Amino acid sequence: MLNSSDAKELVSNARIAGVIADRPLRDEIAAIAASGGWTRFPELNASAKMVAEHLGKAPNAKADERFFDSRAISEAIIHAFGRPVLHIKDGVFEQADSKEIEKLISPHRKKLVAPISxxxxxxxxxxxxxxxxxxxxxxxxxxxxxxxxxxxxxxxxxxxxxxxxxxxxxxxxxxxxxxxxxxxxxxxxxxxxxxxxxxxxxxxxxxxxxxxxxHKDAGLPKPLSLATKDVEAGEDIAVVGYPARDSRNDAGLMSRIFGDVYDVKRFSPGKVQAVPKGVWHLTHDCTTLGGNSGSAVLGLGSGQVVGLHFGGQFRKTNFAVKASIIRQLLRQRSWVPVSRTELKFGEEAFKEVKRTEADLSGRAGYAADFLGPRVSMPSFTKSSGAGVKGAGSPLHYMHFSIVMSPTRRLPAITAVNIDGALKIKLKRKDTWGYDPRIKKDTQVGHAEFYGPEAFDKGHMVRREDPGWGDTEKEALLGEDDTFVYTNAVPQMPQLNQRAWLSLEDYVLSNAKTQGFKISVFTGPVYRSDDRTYSGIQVPEDFFKVVVAIDVDSGELLVSAYMLSQEGMMPEEGFRYGPFKTYQVPLSKVENEAGLRFSAAVRAADVFAGQVATEAMGSGRFLVIEGPSDIVLRKVK
The missing domain is CATH 2.40.10 (Thrombin, subunit H)
Structure with missing residues (x-):
């Protein structure tokens, strides 16, 4: 449903003004009108001279709108010429009567066969x-x-x-x-x-x-490709769809434009009129009718979908859902967003925050003795996956530290201390930006990757985890520090689900942990065959290791988890598949990620026993769907 106030604002100018704003097309129409070239439209003869004289003047939207407001027949003929509705045969659209329109669309005729199909x-x-x-x-x-x-x-x-x-x-x-x-x-x-x-x-x-x-079928045509960014006003586009006879419109005008042929596939070139901010739709001036509902709006040069046509006002303007909104809905695949906050209306609101070295000074980072017994960050083994070799010294932030992968330019592992007793609930405020202590080209940023690609900036250290302290200022610094690119790994949006993001909360609330404290290690599993998007190899699997102190025994308590986004990674279009969180033996994480934890941590794994490991076999281990599925006691 289109908000009435939005519609009123967007249809203030008649479509005819946009069509004849193109000076070469305007001159072509004026010449034909003056020469009597439209002999098949005798209704135009009476006003042809006046039309030619008017079109001989410089384009003026208000003057053009007033002139044609009482000349509906002339307007319809101009629309048929300047915004034609072309027949299609075997995916190829026919030649336009207008030399100017044909000159515009002919270079794209072959390239658009596949999208049209x-x-x-x-x-x-x-x-x-x-x-x-x-x-x-x-x-x-x-x-x-x-x-x-x-x-x-x-x-x-x-x-x-x-x-x-x-x-x-x-x-x-x-x-x-x-x-x-x-x-x-x-x-x-x-x-x-x-x-x-x-x-x-x-x-x-x-x-x-x-x-x-x-149903999947080898005979299906290739999927259309969505534009990675929204179009701008004035860009050349075309609507591909099936216009039907529409009783709401003047039958005579429709006949002149559509030639009394309806219900078949048509190609309608035109231009984008407006791309207003803060709404989910754009406007265009292609010629359409009721059956066009659901049509693809294609970029003339790219062949990509720039919009989903959904309606319009005859002789006024047409509306289409922006590509950025379609992309966002398909990416998160939750099928429920309805608010402006959830939709975000594309990437227009993103603002990168510039930090200085002074902003990040004095950060102690992850504390190995936070729980009492020393829990050091793991070392990387010789079998570490592609991208981890050559990892440098940790970068320290408020309550957490990160080791970067020099080849992937993404984090290799993160370690955070969480004090549940000192957690402070804070309002989320995204402040993504570079860490100024290392070079920009060793990090993956928004403009380079996350903006154009179909991936979220996936926090390795959760925003809430370091958001604790004796003061609100300390907690704020902890949360703000998580919004550096060094803490992000590309993730499909649907990966950010409760069973993965809330593991720390589950452990804190369901385990008898001493002092409500835990330490968490998180990172990606890098493999040499990870798929590449915009020059960045994107990992498919992630690990998380949670370490606590059992309040009854006073001993370390370790549980390990893995999550995969395999099956959700985009190919030519978007692919979706099931994903699950699994609780696994710590040795599984070590082998997959090429890590080696201390002997004390390894011994404290709840799945450390040989019997437990053998019983779980070689599959995906225990599926975690809620707190009750987590094992927080040694399996005998």
Whole structure:
């Protein structure tokens, strides 16, 4: 649903003004009008001279809008010429009548065949009145994107699930997507919709978007690629979709623009009108009708999706969900964000904080004797994974320390002391930036990687963990220090789940730990075959080792965990898969990460016993889904 105040602001200028703001196109139209070149439009003859004279003047949005406000026929003809709706055959769009438009789009005709072929018509089976309902497009192996108002025709939410509706005789309405349905082309390419994954809630804060799933099939067209950043006003784009006859609009005007041919795939070039900040939509001036709901808005030069068309006002403007919003929803895959805070509206709000060496002076870092018995940071073994060799001295922060990987430019291991009795609840304030004590090119920053890529800055030391102290100032320094790039490793957003992030809280609240104190070691598992994104090799597995003192025995208590984002890593589009947190023997972490803990720590592992290790076999060990799954006593 589009907020009415946003709509009012964005449609103040008629679309015609944007079309004829292009001086070469304006001059071409003026010349044709003056020469009587539109003989197939006799309705224009009476006003052709006035149209030519007006277009001979310099572009002026308000004057153009006033002139054409009472000349709907002339406006429709100009739209048909300057914002054509072109037929498509075998993925190739036809030649435009306008020389200026053809000059603009012809260089991209071959390159856009593949993206055009990934857009399809959503058809219905067993619906009471409708044969098809809108447009959709493929974004991943088995995912389709369309509009909320399209999906609601055949789907509805029931509890936490989305189910297919039933018709008047009780049969389920089914949907399929046909990636052909081109003019005078009998071929079809149909695939059934297997599941309605998510339909956005019908509130102002949520974009008009829905996610569907199809069965994986070798015959599916390639997934479309999402733009890594939002477009800017004035950029050349094209809408690919299936315009349908729309009873809300003037039949005569539609006939002149669409030639009385509807329900087939069309290519509609145009421009971005506005990309306002703080909202989830942009506006464009491509020619569309009702069936275009769910259309892909493609960057003309890149062929990437820059928006999801969802509606508009005839002769005014059209609206599309921004690519950054689509990307964010697909990345986190929680399918529930509705607030502006959760959506963040892209990366526009990111501000990098510049720290000085003085800002980080006096940091003692991780204390090995924090628990009483000495718990030193582990050493790296000769079998350490790719990226760990040559690790330098620790960087010290408030209550934690980090050892960097010189080759990966990411942390190799982090160590933090947590005092639960002195924890202070603080309001989150992101202050990401470089650590000035080492060179920038030894760290991975936002502009270089996290901004354009589909990864979050994954805290190795949790924000809350060092947020404790005798004073609020001390706690604030601890939390603020976690927002340095040296503490971040690329992680898919859905990795940041409760069972992983809250392990420290689980141990503090469910174990009989002395003084509510624990020490935690966290880091990635680097492997030589880790996949590369924008020049950065991204690890798939992570480890966490929690050390405490058992209040009953006074002895060390150690539990180790691993988590994988394998199966969630993006390829050409976005890939999603299950992930789990596992409790494992400490030796498993040592072997995978190439670490060696002290003899005392190794002996204190709750899974240190040979019997326990053998019983757990060689699989993924114990799955952790909540506090009750954690083992905090020695397994005999």
């Amino acid at each position: 990934s857009v399809g018509r959503l058809e219905l089976m067993d619906h009471d009145t409708m044969e098809w309902v809108g447009t959709g497009w493929r974004i991943d192996d088995d995912l389709l994107v369309t509009n909320r108002h399209v999906a609601l025709v055949f789907g509805a939410q029931q509890g936490k699930r989305f189910l297919f509706r039933t018709n008047t005789v009780g049969r389920y309405v089914r949907a399929r997507i046909d990636f052909r349905e081109e003019h005078r082309v009998p071929d079809f390419s149909e695939f059934n919709v297997a599941e309605i994954v998510w339909i956005a809630p019908d509130v102002d804060e949520a974009p008009d978007m829905a996610i569907l799933k199809v």
